[in-house]
Amino acid sequence: MNLWRYFLGRLLGSLIVLVGVSILIFGVARLIPGDPARIAMGPMASAEQVELMRERLRLNEPVVVQYGGFVRDLLRGDLGISLYTKRPVTSDILSTLPATLELVIAAALIMTLIGVPLGVVAARYRNSGVDRAANLAALLGVVTPSFVWAIFLMLVFAFALDIFPIAGRVSRSAELPPTITSLLILDSAIAGMWPTVLDALRHIVLPAFALAMGGLGTAARLTRANMSEVYDRQYIQLARAFAYTEREIACKYALRPAMVPTLTILGLDFAIMLGNAFLVEMVFAWPGMARYGVEVIIRKDLNGIVGTVLVISAFFLIINMIIDIVVAYMNPRIRFQNR
Amino acid sequence: MKKTYGPLIAAATALLLSGYAAVAPLSAQTVLRLDEHAIGEIDPAKATDYADSIIFYNIYDTLVIPAAGGTDILPHLAESWSIDGQTYTFTLRDDVQFHSGNVMDSDDVAFSIERMMALGQGFSSLFAGVIDSVETPDARTVSITLTEPYAPFLGSLVRLAIVDKDAVLDNLAEGDYGDLGDYGQAYLTSTTAGTGAYTISSHNPQELTVMVKNANYFLGVPAEAPDTVELQYAIEPATLRALITRGELDIGDQWMAPEIKAAVSAEEGVSLGQVAGISSFYLKLNNQRPPLDDVHCRRAFALAYDYDAILEQTQVTEEIAFGRRAHGPLPLGVLGSDENIPAGRFDLDAAKAELEQCQYDPGEHEIQLNWVAGNPIQERIQLMMQLNLGELGYDTTITTTPWAMFTELAATAERTPHVSPVNFILTTPDPDSMLFTMYHSDAVGTWASVDWVMNEEVDGMIEAGRTETDPATRAAIYRDLGNKLVEDQVSIFAYELVGVFPIREVVHVPALQDEGRTYAVQGMNFMFREMTMN
Numbered sequence: 001m002n003l004w005r006y007f008l009g010r011l012l013g014s015l016i017v018l019v020g021v022s023i024l025i026f027g028v029a030r031l032i033p034g035d036p037a038r039i040a041m042g043p044m045a046s047a048e049q050v051e052l053m054r055e056r057l058r059l060n061e062p063v064v065v066q067y068g069g070f071v072r073d074l075l076r077g078d079l080g081i082s083l084y085t086k087r088p089v090t091s092d093i094l095s096t097l098p099a100t101l102e103l104v105i106a107a108a109l110i111m112t113l114i115g116v117p118l119g120v121v122a123a124r125y126r127n128s129g130v131d132r133a134a135n136l137a138a139l140l141g142v143v144t145p146s147f148v149w150a151i152f153l154m155l156v157f158a159f160a161l162d163i164f165p166i167a168g169r170v171s172r173s174a175e176l177p178p179t180i181t182s183l184l185i186l187d188s189a190i191a192g193m194w195p196t197v198l199d200a201l202r203h204i205v206l207p208a209f210a211l212a213m214g215g216l217g218t219a220a221r222l223t224r225a226n227m228s229e230v231y232d233r234q235y236i237q238l239a240r241a242f243a244y245t246e247r248e249i250a251c252k253y254a255l256r257p258a259m260v261p262t263l264t265i266l267g268l269d270f271a272i273m274l275g276n277a278f279l280v281e282m283v284f285a286w287p288g289m290a291r292y293g294v295e296v297i298i299r300k301d302l303n304g305i306v307g308t309v310l311v312i313s314a315f316f317l318i319i320n321m322i323i324d325i326v327v328a329y330m331n332p333r334i335r336f337q338n339r
Numbered sequence: 340m341k342k343t344y345g346p347l348i349a350a351a352t353a354l355l356l357s358g359y360a361a362v363a364p365l366s367a368q369t370v371l372r373l374d375e376h377a378i379g380e381i382d383p384a385k386a387t388d389y390a391d392s393i394i395f396y397n398i399y400d401t402l403v404i405p406a407a408g409g410t411d412i413l414p415h416l417a418e419s420w421s422i423d424g425q426t427y428t429f430t431l432r433d434d435v436q437f438h439s440g441n442v443m444d445s446d447d448v449a450f451s452i453e454r455m456m457a458l459g460q461g462f463s464s465l466f467a468g469v470i471d472s473v474e475t476p477d478a479r480t481v482s483i484t485l486t487e488p489y490a491p492f493l494g495s496l497v498r499l500a501i502v503d504k505d506a507v508l509d510n511l512a513e514g515d516y517g518d519l520g521d522y523g524q525a526y527l528t529s530t531t532a533g534t535g536a537y538t539i540s541s542h543n544p545q546e547l548t549v550m551v552k553n554a555n556y557f558l559g560v561p562a563e564a565p566d567t568v569e570l571q572y573a574i575e576p577a578t579l580r581a582l583i584t585r586g587e588l589d590i591g592d593q594w595m596a597p598e599i600k601a602a603v604s605a606e607e608g609v610s611l612g613q614v615a616g617i618s619s620f621y622l623k624l625n626n627q628r629p630p631l632d633d634v635h636c637r638r639a640f641a642l643a644y645d646y647d648a649i650l651e652q653t654q655v656t657e658e659i660a661f662g663r664r665a666h667g668p669l670p671l672g673v674l675g676s677d678e679n680i681p682a683g684r685f686d687l688d689a690a691k692a693e694l695e696q697c698q699y700d701p702g703e704h705e706i707q708l709n710w711v712a713g714n715p716i717q718e719r720i721q722l723m724m725q726l727n728l729g730e731l732g733y734d735t736t737i738t739t740t741p742w743a744m745f746t747e748l749a750a751t752a753e754r755t756p757h758v759s760p761v762n763f764i765l766t767t768p769d770p771d772s773m774l775f776t777m778y779h780s781d782a783v784g785t786w787a788s789v790d791w792v793m794n795e796e797v798d799g800m801i802e803a804g805r806t807e808t809d810p811a812t813r814a815a816i817y818r819d820l821g822n823k824l825v826e827d828q829v830s831i832f833a834y835e836l837v838g839v840f841p842i843r844e845v846v847h848v849p850a851l852q853d854e855g856r857t858y859a860v861q862g863m864n865f866m867f868r869e870m871t872m873n
Contacts, residue, residue, distance in 0.1 A: 017451075034743030035750065042387055043776055043785035045464045052459055085544045086377060086385050086460075087528050096545060151577055172569065256395045257729050282575040287546035291573060295378075300743040 006328055014317040021313045022074075022306070026067050029305040036300045040083035057083075070306070072266030079310075084296050085128075089307035092292060096183035097311065099169055100277055100288035104209035105183075108270045111215040116255075116262065118216070121221025123258075124250055125230055134220060141217025147279035150210035154283060157206060167285035170200045207284040211277055215269035222265055226258035260331050267323030269314040281305065343744050371565035371846055373590035373865070374574050380542045382527040383500030384455040387462060387766075392862020398438075399500035399533035402429055402448070403493060405768040408855035410674040410810075412493045412768070416443065416501055416534070417481075420493075423624035425471075425485040427492065433479060435557040435666040437503035438538045439533055445475035452483070454522055462498040462766060465491075488806040490813055494769030497860055503532035517710065536560045536868040537568060547571050555870070563871035565686070565846070583609060583841055590848065591625065591841035596715075597655045600652060603841045604656060611659050612851030614838040616672035617664055618764035618861050620830035621777075622720070625759075627752035627791040630699035637695065637828040640758070643727040646683050649720055655839050662834035667821035668774065670835045673859060675770045675817020680825055681735035683832060687730055694731060701732035708737045709756035711745050716774070717760040720833070724758060750784050752791045759789045762836060768859040770817050775801050778824065792829045838864075847871045 037053040038045070045053075058066050073080060077090035103183040115138075122134035165171070170184060177184070177191035185204070188196040202277045230236065231254055278290035289308065296304030373561045375390035386395045402417040414420070417429035435443040452473050455463045469489050474482040485492060507523035507747040514521025526532070531539045534557065550568045552560050574582070576599050582588035584606050591603065593614075604611045622644065630636040646664070654661030667680035694701065708724055710717035718739070725735045736755065740748065749753045776782050779801050780793045800820040807813045825832065840851055850864035851854040858864050 032743060033741075033747040035747060038750070038785065039746050041460065042464075043782070043787035046467050049459045049464060086380055086382065086524075087544065092545070095543060121635060130660055140650045154578065154581065159585070162585075166585065166587065167574065167578050180678060259441075283578055285546075285571065285578055287543065298742060336706070 001327065003328060006320065007325055010324055014321055017317060018310070018313060022071075022310055025306050025309040025313075026070060027063065029300075029302050030063060032297070032300050032305075034300045036083060036164070036302050039300055043165060048276055064154035070155070076284050079307040082296065082304040082307075083299050084292075084299050084301040084304055087223055089303045092304065093289060094182075095310055096287060096289035096292050098184075098279070099286060100274060102169075102183045102185065103204065103207055103211060103277055103286060104270065104273045106204050107215070107273055108266070110212040111219055111269065112266060114212075115216040115219025116223050116259075118220040118255045119225075119262075120227060120250055120255060122220065122224040123227035123231060124246065124253070126231075131224075134224070138217040138220035138224075141213040141215075143217075144213065145279075146210050146214055146276060147283060149213045150207065150280045150283035153206045153210050164206050165203050169203055169287055170196065171203075174199050207280050207286055210283070211273055211280045215266065215273065217263060218269060219266055222262045223258060224256075226261055230254045230258050256330060260327055263323055263327055263330075267319050271312075271319045274312050274315055285322055351667065358387075359616045368566035370567045370569060370635060371590070371867065371870065371872060372569045372571065372572045372588050374579060374588060374592050376573060376584075376592050376594045378572050379542070379548050379570060380537060381529075381531065381542055381548065382524060383451075383502060384458045384463065384527075384535070385461045386500075389764075389862055390408055390570065390572065392860070393865040394548060394550070395500060396535075396541060396863045396865070397568070397867050398531040398535040399502070399538040400435070400535055401499055401501065402431075402496050404497060405494070405858055405860055407850065407858055408672075410672070410859065412497075416448075425488055426482055427485070428480065428482045431479045431481065432557065436555050437506065437534050438553060439503055439506045439680070440555075441503050441505050443501060443503075444478040445481045446478075447501050447504045448481045449473045449475050450507070450872045451499060451502045453705065454502065454507070455499065456855045457516060457519075457522060458524070458724070462495075465495040465498055465767065465772070469495075490765065490805055490806065490808050491769040491771035494767045494772070497767055497863075502527070503534075506532040508843050513738075521546075536564075539569070545572060550867070556638045558868070560868045561871070564582065564868050565870060565872050568867050579603075579763055583843065586845075587842065589846045591660075591838050593838040595841070597653070597661065597751070599840075600655050600839055600841055608844045609841055610852075611655065612840045612842045612848055613659060614851055614857050614864050615663065615835060616670045616857060617818060617861060618762060618836040618838070619668070619670050620662065620833045621668075621761050621763065621790075622724070622833050623759045623761050623789040624828070624830055625752065625755045625757050625789065625791055626829055628755065628757060630697060630701075630704050631757055633697045633699060634802060634827055635693045635697040636699060639690040639693040639731060640724075640728070641683055641828050641831045642686050642693060643724065643731060644683060645685040645723055645727065645834065647685065647724060650834060653837075654836065656833065659837075659839055661837050661839045663740055663837055665832040667832055667837045668777070668824050668830070669817065669821055670765070672767070673765065673770050673773075675804070675814045675821065677818045677821050680818075680821055682792070687727065690727075690731055704733075704757075706733050706735040707756040708735050708758045709745070709748075710737070710739055710760055712739050712741050714760070720760060721758070746786050749789045752783075755791060758831075760833075761786065761789065763787055764836075764861045766861060771801070771805055774804070774817070774820065778829065779825060791834050792824075792827075794827070797823065797829075845873050 022263050037050050041050050041053055055062055058069055082089045082092050085092050118134050122131045125131050158164045174196050177187040180187050180190055185200045239253055277288055278294050281288045281291045293308040296308060310316055377388045377390050379390040379394050380386045381394050381422060383395055383399050402415050403412045404415045406413050416432055416435060418432045420427055420429045434760060437443060449470050468483055471486045473485045476562045510523055510526035511520035512525040516522045536553055536556045538553050540549040542548045548570045552566055576595050579591050579595060580599050580603050583591050583603050603609055623632045624637050624640060650662050653660045655661060664682040666678050666682055669676035671678055706728060708721040710721050725737055728735050763773060776787050778792045778796050778797055782788050784793055800816060804813055804816045808817060842848060848870050850858060
């Protein structure tokens with residue numbers, strides 16, 4: 001019951017933040033220099049044509065009226081027409097978001113499934129060669145930008161060794177599954193199209209690793225630091241005295257409390273990756289939303305900017321909410337503090 | 340029992356790394372793969388960009404087309420035409436079918452014009468205020484009457500795609516156009532209703548457009564032309580290089596950095612194709628802002644531009660460069676271009692002599708040299724200008740502006756920088772599309788017209804070129820205009836742009852690889868039906 005109330009509180013808070021973000025980005029998008037109507041129409045358009053476009057975009061109306069119209073359309077699921085693609089922003093986002101989500105989910109899995117165990121091993125063998133090696137690997141992950149990893153991984157594993165494909169989400173000749181979730185790997189698996197699953201997995205490995213490397217290093221270092229602290233506590237000594245195996249101590253008694261701060265940071269990393277995927281998507285020609293987000297800003301595509309930021313913000317809030325709930329579940333003190 | 344996942348993980352990794360033939364290989368059909376920097380717009384009434392134009396000329400047709408390697412306008416969907424004063428009467432071919440199987444007739448032409456003008460996007464500005472009425476006396480005849488004599492009209496028609504009226508009307512969605520709903524915008528943003536040699540198989544404007552041969556094309560499509568074409572968008576240069584080298588991309592775009600093009604062309608089986616005569620690069624001088632409102636100061640600036648040094652920077656290989664000497668405002672080959680107009684020269688002593696005649700002393704004004712972010716060669720040019728103008732005694736600041744900001748600055752003469760680099764590509768084969776847009780007083784306030792010429796004599800010459808219908812007389816008018824613009828030094832005519840494209844030997848692209856086969860229109864050099872694949 002406490003968890004339920006906690007969830008409702010977080011949901012309400014998130015909605016308020018989302019409304020705030022929508023007002024902010026609606027205003028900020030209009031402050032970016034450049035006349036969106038003129039940019040969209042090009043240098044050959046007459047003043048009348050530019051004016052007509054301005055009217056279509058409601059740019060001649062007061063900003064408050066524009067925002068009112070935007071909210072009305074938004075409630076109908078209409079984010080307007082993109083001046084960049086000339087298509088509904090909703091369609092643009094729906095056609096690109098799944099690719100980005102799939103990439104970010106894969107990167108988050110790599111970040112968690114490799115980063116956390118790396119931290120656990122480093123903590124378990126503190127100050128040993130294994131610890132130092134894990135520390136070095138983690139540091140390398142943190143300090144190297146994702147686009148450098150992207151180019152490095154592509155050149156080595158795709159171009160030179162020819163193990164993975166260079167670009168794209170799936171081979172052109174692949175048979176595509178019926179759309180259920182829009183996540184290609186999942187949809188292919190549901191349809192039992194295993195060759196397509198394998199092909200899509202081969203395509204996602206390099207971009208996902210490139211995107212995950214920074215977070216992987218963070219996860220490893222955080223897990224190592226938090227577990228080292230837990231290992232110094234008396235109940236761990238007690239567990240050892242009771243002849244629990246080191247694996248049981250690590251997994252059952254040290255990792256769970258150590259994971260609370262790590263999970264919070266991983267959640268933030270996951271959301272940040274949605275925005276950071278741009279360069280990785282560019283390098284691997286990944287048909288995702290991050291690239292779309294940058295293009296709409298460069299071209300001052302007002303509807304595109306607002307739509308993209310709102311979607312990223314919504315995901316940021318959803319992921320944070322999920323992480324908060326998981327953390328609250330793992331650490332009852334948080335639930336009780338919020339009663 | 341102790342669980343162990345080692346063998347399972349090892350097996351999965353081996354399967355992933357094995358390069359297992361996860362998907363069936365393509366059939367023996369030929370597939371041409373190329374890329375473009377920007378996304379592709381397939382609605383012909385909205386298309387403007389390079390990628391849009393490539394798609395446009397493959398999935399749609401126009402009443403007329405320009406001659407390869409020349410300035411003539413040739414029949415295409417119209418088999419002939421006559422001009423009676425301001426009325427152009429076209430006789431249409433009777434053997435043209437749309438991709439739907441519908442036969443093309445005069446109603447389709449009239450509808451295409453109405454649709455383009457109603458949407459008011461793309462290249463509709465070429466016809467805005469120009470067309471008075473369209474009549475269709477019979478299925479094969481279209482009469483278009485203009486509001487006033489307008490010589491660029493025929494050339495402008497290469498931007499009017501003929502769309503399938505019945506197909507569009509059958510696929511209207513809700514919209515702002517009354518009974519015409521959205522005028523087929525949703526429909527034509529995802530599919531084609533044209534007559535072109537290729538038809539759209541799939542289209543994602545941000546990732547990939549796939550086109551396949553149209554077996555019913557009225558001119559026929561040679562068997563050697565690619566069966567399928569995959570046009571990919573916005574691939575990062577390092578990735579492009581890898582794709583071309585591995586044989587996964589056949590034609591690279593012209594926007595790659597010269598060093599990457601050079602590296603790619605050094606690979607076995609890759610050569611460089613070129614297209615010249617359709618675009619130029621200018622350093623636009625703000626003619627309304629002191630000290631550049633004085634012609635002597637403008638001439639001094641032009642003499643301080645080191646043409647040879649910059650051309651060296653455009654060198655891709657020893658033989659191929661993406662720039663060549665400019666002779667006035669028009670690229671050579673365009674109607675009215677004149678190779679007798681002297682190319683610019685770098686001479687600081689002559690620049691100092693011009694400054695002596697300028698009403699302003701160099702110390703009176705700080706000069707703003709602008710470049711648009713993301714164009715490193717523009718930065719290099721402005722650094723060179725800063726150095727040379729410093730020799731003349733000018734204080735300068737170099738500013739970097741994002742594209743959107745530059746379009747904002749271009750809106751008023753007061754805010755437009757003193758010197759702004761601009762590329763301009765011909766949108767139609769007619770010189771008016773370049774000269775009016777850049778130099779007529781009615782066209783000021785855009786990024787293309789940041790010289791703010793606003794000169795009555797220049798306006799008069801541009802208007803005379805518009806109303807004169809005799810091509811030889813028009814050419815003479817434009818030659819005079821070119822000389823006038825050079826004499827007034829309204830811009831620094833830096834160099835003609837040459838598009839340089841890495842091309843794998845599996846494909847032959849006549850318009851890029853055979854001299855004299857170039858079309859003077861953006862995108863038209865990529866007509867896939869003219870290409871052959873091994």
